[in-house]
Amino acid sequence: MELLRLENLTKTFGGLTAVKDVNFTVNEGSISGLIGPNGAGKTTIFNLITGIYKVTRGAIYFQNVPIHDKEPHVIAGMGITRTFQNIRLFKNLTVYQNVLTACHHNADYGIFDAALRLKKFRRQERELKEFAGRLLELMELSGWKDKVANSLPYGLQRRLEIARALALKPKLLLLDEPAAGMNPDETRQLMNLIRRIRDEFGCTILVIEHHMDLIMGICDNIIVLNFGKKLAEGPPEKIQQDPLVIEAYLGEGGMPGA
Amino acid sequence: MNWFYIEGVLILAGINIIAVLGLSLLTGFTGLFSFGHAGFMAIGAYSAVYFGERMGLPFAVSVVAGGLVAGLVSLFIGRLTLKLKGDYFCIATLGFGEAIRLVLDNVQVFGGARGWPGIPLKVDLVTVTIFNIVGILFLMFLINSRHGRSMIAVREEELAAKVIGIDTYRYKVISLFISAVYAGIAGGLLGYYLTFLQPKLFGLQKSTEYTIMVIFGGIGSISGSVLAAFILTVLPEMLRSFAVWRFVIYGAAVIFIMIARPQGLMGGKEITLKGIAGILGIPGRNRKTARSGEV
Structure with missing residues (x-):
């Protein structure tokens, strides 16, 4: 069942378009990943979902209720909360x-x-x-x-930041680079933790991450962004094979076997 | 030194404690600096005396009502200024405080700049003590509730407070309201103690003095605020024999504390019964059971 839906979501800062016509849905009970090179607009999307930024165009629906014109604390009260890339305890x-x-x-x-x-x-x-x-x-x-x-x-x-977020008993938890600065061992522990949170708290998780092991290991669905636009979407196996994704990450000459 | 003089100093200290408790909630716990609290104090003072002397309401009722009038004005000011960030809010309150003083200077109904003489003396040490106890208890209970924790969250990290569902704007308004009520009540008591009101009493210097007391006592500490308000009211009195030099010494004492203890006297901690028992070496209930458990 669908929990969150983004429709033609667009955000511009002056003349710069940070996010352009992004569409995707997040299903209830799933772990979804949001990936893309630096500056692709991932954190901007988190800021739009949680109401910290105002949406320029488009719409966000949470349980079929539009939330793109609501204040951050109201959105949190509806069951969406997050952690920050630079920890904010x-x-x-x-x-x-x-x-x-x-x-x-x-x-x-x-x-x-x-x-x-x-x-x-x-x-x-x-x-x-x-x-x-x-x-x-x-x-x-x-x-x-x-x-x-x-x-x-x-x-x-x-x-602790994740624990604080869970205190709200959220329906949707947004994790912004939870593994940043962690070694491989800590990253593995974090993967187990994210799975456990999904199972024990029954909440849906959307995660931004650069550690591909983590993303490929736990996500049911992955959305790839590049320059503010959606490049691809699908299960990990599909994303790994997608030529567009490989190109965005490695450049044209980086195609395996090329 | 006769008792009348000592009592007077204690009453003034008590009145300052009430005003500083209110400012402590706003500055110490919610993280908003105000340089206009003398303005709320003035509103409370003039309203209380108006209710009491012109409308004939009983003393306690008129003082509390004066505090509420100050609170109502703060709601209006808060709506206009609390969406401003940090320093801008601080400057707006500074302007507000001065505006109130100038309005009172020029409105002749309340005596204008010449002041309002002939207010009956209705404040004694007992009255002030009762107001102090109620004020301290209310603040203690508020801080140790979800509302107080939300205000502290606003001070600590506003963005994080928002995403965990705290309506930061609303809590700023509430915090300003409560602190204005405290300031207003302190103003009413001051009027009924001095038996004379004059706009000059409520200038920028007064607002600054209270902010100094809050910081001197330590941000985020109720007992620190009480202690600081008491010390900084009594100190200039004890220095009277130094005549013109007393405020130099006062200033030097403040600077010394800020250098030696930048976190303030109490540094965010509280004086608790348990803490006092610990210092005196009296075993608390918890420790007693722990000991008998070992045996």
Whole structure:
């Protein structure tokens, strides 16, 4: 079943067209990959889906509801969240506080419930804390609970950012180069983690990545971008054979066997 | 030094604590700098005295109502300025504070630049203490709720706060509203303590003073703000014998703290009962059970 649909999505910055007439769909429960050379418009598409950039032309539908004119926090509330290429944690807060802050959508008590410590506040706050604790355990971050986010090793910061995103119980999770700066061993662990997240949290994943092992290893469907346009789409086997993709990555003379 | 004088200093410290608590929420926890809080204080002061003396409302009601008027004005100002980024918001508040002072200078209904004399003295140490306790508790409970955490998220990383579903604009407006209410209440208490109001009281210097207190106490710490407001109110009084040199010493003390402890007195931490027990060597409940567990 279709979860996300991009229709003729276009984004221009002044005279520069960063994304041009891109169409693709993401199916529920799938892991999809978004690849392409640097500057192809991958992160721009993430920024458009999450509402950080305004769409110039075209449309984005999430569960058949148009979301391209909505504010980022509304889109997040509908079940789409993301991580960033350059990690954006709440740096001076602890690991636990990072996750707990993101849990706020699972509670609905008001400011006066909090100020007067009413029953609703106490019950919901207890539930939030339990949930945040469970999430840290699932993501194997419990041991780092009270460490300040900034002091974590790089790989764990990435994992914490994913944990924070999962605190929203998202339907669609966008990962922007989650394996950047990781060694092959860490990348393998990350692949398993992404699969586990899909299975245990039941969320759909769209991932931007340059590590081809990761993309080819976990994706059901791959979308290739080049110069803001969609170049190809299909399962990993098909993409690997596609002459257009090989040309975009290696240049014309790089054709195998040529 | 007689008790009347000491009580007066303590009352002024208490009033400053309320204003600084409010500014602490905005600057320390939400990360927005304001140089116009004396403006909200002025609105609260003049409204409270108007409600109390012209309309005959009871003292406590008129002070709280004065705070709410300041809050309402902040909603209006917030709508106009909170979409501005960082420094621009700060400059807009500076302009707002000065505008309020000049309006009061020129509107004759409230006495204009000559001031509003003859306000009855209705504030004593007990009143201020009650307002302080309520103010501190409200802020503590707010900060330790999902709303407070969302405000801290705005301070820490606004873009990340947005993508985890926090309506950052709304939380900025709420934070400004609450801090304006605190400033307004502090203003009302000041009016009823000084028994005299004058626009000159609420100039840029006052706004700056409060911002200094928040930073002096440490960004993101309630106990730091309280401590700083107290110390920086009492210090110039203790230095009275140095006459004209006292504000030089005051300034030097602020500079010294900023160099020696750039994170402020408390550096984002809080004074807690558990912490005090730890320093005094009294075993807390948790540690007691841990010990008996070992045996």
